[in-house]
Amino acid sequence: MPLPDAKIPSGPLEKKWDKHRFDLKLVNPANKRKYHVIVVGSGLAGASASATLAELGYRVTCLCFQDSPRRAHSIAAQGGINASKNYQNDGDSVYRLFYDTLKGGDFRAREANVYRLAQVSGAIIDQCVAQGVPFAREYGGYLANRSFGGAQVSRTFYARGQTGQQLLLGAYQALSRQISSGGVRMLVRSEMQDLVVEDGRAVGIVTRDLVSGKLASLSADAVVLASGGYSSVFYLSTNAVGCNVTAIHRAYRRGAYLANPCYTQIHPTCIPVNGDLQSKLTLMSESLRNDGRIWVPKAKGDRRAPADIPDAERDYYLERKYPSYGNLAPRDISSRSAKEACDDGRGVGEHGRGVYLDFSEAIRRLGRATIAERYGNLFEMYERITGEDPYQVPMRIYPAAHYTMGGLWVDYNLMSNVPGLFVIGEANFSDHGANRLGASALMQGLADGYFILPYTIGDYLAQKKKASPAPEAPVFRDVERESSERLGRLLEAKGRTPSDVFHRQLGKLLWDKCGMARNARGLKEALAEIPRLRERFWKEVSVPGTGESYNRALEKAGRVADYLEFAELLCQDALHRDESCGGHFREEHQTEDGEAKRNDEAFSYVAAWEYKGVGAPAALHREPLVFENVKPGQRSYK
Amino acid sequence: MNLKLVVWRQAGPQDKGRAVTYEARDISEHMSFLEMLDVVNEGLLSKGEEPIAFDSDCREGICGMCSLVINGVAHGPERGTATCQLHMRKFKDGDTITIEPWKARAFPVVRDLTVDRSAFDRIVQAGGFVSVNTGNAPDANAVPVPKTVADLAMDAAQCIGCGACVAQCKNASAMLFVAAKVSHLALLPQGQPEKQRRVLDMVARMDSEGFGNCTNQYECEAVCPKSISSSFIARMNREYLAASAARQPERREEGGY
Numbered sequence: 001m002p003l004p005d006a007k008i009p010s011g012p013l014e015k016k017w018d019k020h021r022f023d024l025k026l027v028n029p030a031n032k033r034k035y036h037v038i039v040v041g042s043g044l045a046g047a048s049a050s051a052t053l054a055e056l057g058y059r060v061t062c063l064c065f066q067d068s069p070r071r072a073h074s075i076a077a078q079g080g081i082n083a084s085k086n087y088q089n090d091g092d093s094v095y096r097l098f099y100d101t102l103k104g105g106d107f108r109a110r111e112a113n114v115y116r117l118a119q120v121s122g123a124i125i126d127q128c129v130a131q132g133v134p135f136a137r138e139y140g141g142y143l144a145n146r147s148f149g150g151a152q153v154s155r156t157f158y159a160r161g162q163t164g165q166q167l168l169l170g171a172y173q174a175l176s177r178q179i180s181s182g183g184v185r186m187l188v189r190s191e192m193q194d195l196v197v198e199d200g201r202a203v204g205i206v207t208r209d210l211v212s213g214k215l216a217s218l219s220a221d222a223v224v225l226a227s228g229g230y231s232s233v234f235y236l237s238t239n240a241v242g243c244n245v246t247a248i249h250r251a252y253r254r255g256a257y258l259a260n261p262c263y264t265q266i267h268p269t270c271i272p273v274n275g276d277l278q279s280k281l282t283l284m285s286e287s288l289r290n291d292g293r294i295w296v297p298k299a300k301g302d303r304r305a306p307a308d309i310p311d312a313e314r315d316y317y318l319e320r321k322y323p324s325y326g327n328l329a330p331r332d333i334s335s336r337s338a339k340e341a342c343d344d345g346r347g348v349g350e351h352g353r354g355v356y357l358d359f360s361e362a363i364r365r366l367g368r369a370t371i372a373e374r375y376g377n378l379f380e381m382y383e384r385i386t387g388e389d390p391y392q393v394p395m396r397i398y399p400a401a402h403y404t405m406g407g408l409w410v411d412y413n414l415m416s417n418v419p420g421l422f423v424i425g426e427a428n429f430s431d432h433g434a435n436r437l438g439a440s441a442l443m444q445g446l447a448d449g450y451f452i453l454p455y456t457i458g459d460y461l462a463q464k465k466k467a468s469p470a471p472e473a474p475v476f477r478d479v480e481r482e483s484s485e486r487l488g489r490l491l492e493a494k495g496r497t498p499s500d501v502f503h504r505q506l507g508k509l510l511w512d513k514c515g516m517a518r519n520a521r522g523l524k525e526a527l528a529e530i531p532r533l534r535e536r537f538w539k540e541v542s543v544p545g546t547g548e549s550y551n552r553a554l555e556k557a558g559r560v561a562d563y564l565e566f567a568e569l570l571c572q573d574a575l576h577r578d579e580s581c582g583g584h585f586r587e588e589h590q591t592e593d594g595e596a597k598r599n600d601e602a603f604s605y606v607a608a609w610e611y612k613g614v615g616a617p618a619a620l621h622r623e624p625l626v627f628e629n630v631k632p633g634q635r636s637y638k
Numbered sequence: 639m640n641l642k643l644v645v646w647r648q649a650g651p652q653d654k655g656r657a658v659t660y661e662a663r664d665i666s667e668h669m670s671f672l673e674m675l676d677v678v679n680e681g682l683l684s685k686g687e688e689p690i691a692f693d694s695d696c697r698e699g700i701c702g703m704c705s706l707v708i709n710g711v712a713h714g715p716e717r718g719t720a721t722c723q724l725h726m727r728k729f730k731d732g733d734t735i736t737i738e739p740w741k742a743r744a745f746p747v748v749r750d751l752t753v754d755r756s757a758f759d760r761i762v763q764a765g766g767f768v769s770v771n772t773g774n775a776p777d778a779n780a781v782p783v784p785k786t787v788a789d790l791a792m793d794a795a796q797c798i799g800c801g802a803c804v805a806q807c808k809n810a811s812a813m814l815f816v817a818a819k820v821s822h823l824a825l826l827p828q829g830q831p832e833k834q835r836r837v838l839d840m841v842a843r844m845d846s847e848g849f850g851n852c853t854n855q856y857e858c859e860a861v862c863p864k865s866i867s868s869s870f871i872a873r874m875n876r877e878y879l880a881a882s883a884a885r886q887p888e889r890r891e892e893g894g895y
Contacts, residue, residue, distance in 0.1 A: 052772040067693060067752075068759050070799055071701040087779060123775070130775035132768045132828045134792040141782025162796055165700055169795065173767035180763035188756065211748055240695040274668045279676055280697045381699065384716070384723045385670075450772045498683035500676070542683040550650070550749045552691050553683060 032057030042069030045425025046226030048449030054183030077164025105433020107632035229404035235507025267402030434582025495540035702798030803858035809850030
């Protein structure tokens, strides 16, 4: 099937969304309750969409695998949320936020989508404040802002180092209000097993109740995936241990195209790995780079304590290489610079895979109390994990897998190529190009859920002619049986190897061959190795117990099985994209000073992949990127 | 280090359950408590046995999903720390550690160390929100909020909803959890229009879910991973008194489909 039209409205950039909203078909208020929408996931995108759709009058079923919708991983976002309010009077505007985001993404996103994101950013802050989100304020009572990477204006709104938590609780509370009024049916500890497609349209899903183990079919007029990203394909990442690719991978297997999977974000400031059995990596917010200075010793193998290394023998490499952005260079650039310094033998810490993030100068300048107010909870978290006090010694940090810009392909309406299947938040590919700027994930999740999907989904529903089949229909029974058989195969393997062991092996392989830097040889090696690992998994995995019970090992094995298929697509995309851009750094393509070298003539397109079977190469569909307003240039943060 | 673990195993809500002893060997002091349990579980899986079921997700102390009573203390020995952020350097080689689930009538055991905390969600559904539809909001800076008020609201709002306060309280009281949400919203101007109805409805729901009352032992504050102050309970009591005196609660519309 060819890639459908992306439905980008014609006309001037600043008028596109207004024009499009007028062109969208509406559903009469009295008819909205006739439509049932399933939302998979309860993070910022899923909770905000569920609440807003129910406010409009649609019947909504929302599900999450956690025990409460309040636990979704959006809650862990620390630093903040961008909006072009220009409250600081420092020259911000919708156009500047649009431009910074497009440039930060290395000109690999759609102009129209990014502009719309910037346009609705202000309304998000208004909505959150009205919900009671306790954003940081100045003494006059007005909202405070901080700076973030890739921008020279202060446009980031924050609630201490817990912005994601407060925004998610705002959306969760709006969702709770709709649950109590009956607009939303909430299914907790439930996991989507598969998408149900009839005559090319999404008509529902099959879910598994994780406590009873029972499979159930849910029929709907539209399905919305808000299931997050796939960073934990690397095993070690900043994502929660339950984060998984299952929902989007299952949709991909049912015909939805997966776009740009190789655009993965490695976050520069995480606590370094310590030991083989670590289960996750912890982020130290990018906001720390407002006051912390990043450095390594100038000399290789310098093992002195940081306080014993005089200033002249320190290399503040970001300030040296990127004087105008300094420590606030974008994430992809900062991460690669840390890797370079460590590869050069100048890394710090026990394993030499770390760089210093030093607050001593900021503490001298601003006082310990100010630093504690800005970052107190992050400093405490660091001390709990490492046993070191960052007020006394510099933090040690290292990049870690954090966010995935790639995801299911969607058009301007956030609908995938499978009619009736919408994808929002991190699960879609749409707005961040090849690299996401800090504090933009929260913005996108809430933009999609509060202000974009609620309009665009109506256009599909208003034109939908045929009712979806009942959950008893054969099309649901067939998918349910396939899900049941797949779970059965995992239970019947009767091996002796925990699925985490395979997940760790896959993660290490991808981190080495498809991580911060990639090359054709390594990617080909990974593509050869993944099928072997997958084969061993299905023979040797240990899944005790039964399918009809609360079986954590079965849950985990199902997710790892999907990662073992998805990983191949990730590497295939990375191998095909024979250029460097944003988070996708191909060692063959770099400038003399080691910066990513794009190839716009050959690769200025979205790569949307069509499933062709397990182990078979996916088929490529190209959506050319058209730049009507901005001329893509070599990114410079110098 | 090597440790002896005494772990509560319970197949389901109807099962009586029992304590089972396990050995945890070659544990690094840099591991988190849950990573130590991961190691024990991998050992069980390698023998084809079912792993110990416990909840956890973000593993950075913010999602509120982890929930273990460690040596009799909810979230273990370190103050202001959730189980997932507790590290093994707080224990010694040769220690015996008992691990139990949250124990409260309102939090029935699902399996082993996993409990059902949906009662908390139902308390929030009873009124722990501001009724503002998407699109209703005025400009974010239209209503100034004094910094001290916003900061205090944030102190309350950072509750992670883990339920440790209930687990540690001899009355299984949820007062700290409810007080945190009531205070957060009652402090802010945006929460004013519904503040009376909110406190009355949330407290009524808390009572009907089977949580006990507060008898000022402050164990909740001592185990709270966010160190939320018990002074918010006093604030909630004042709000409740004022709301009760001011008016009868209006009935919320009940819906459902």
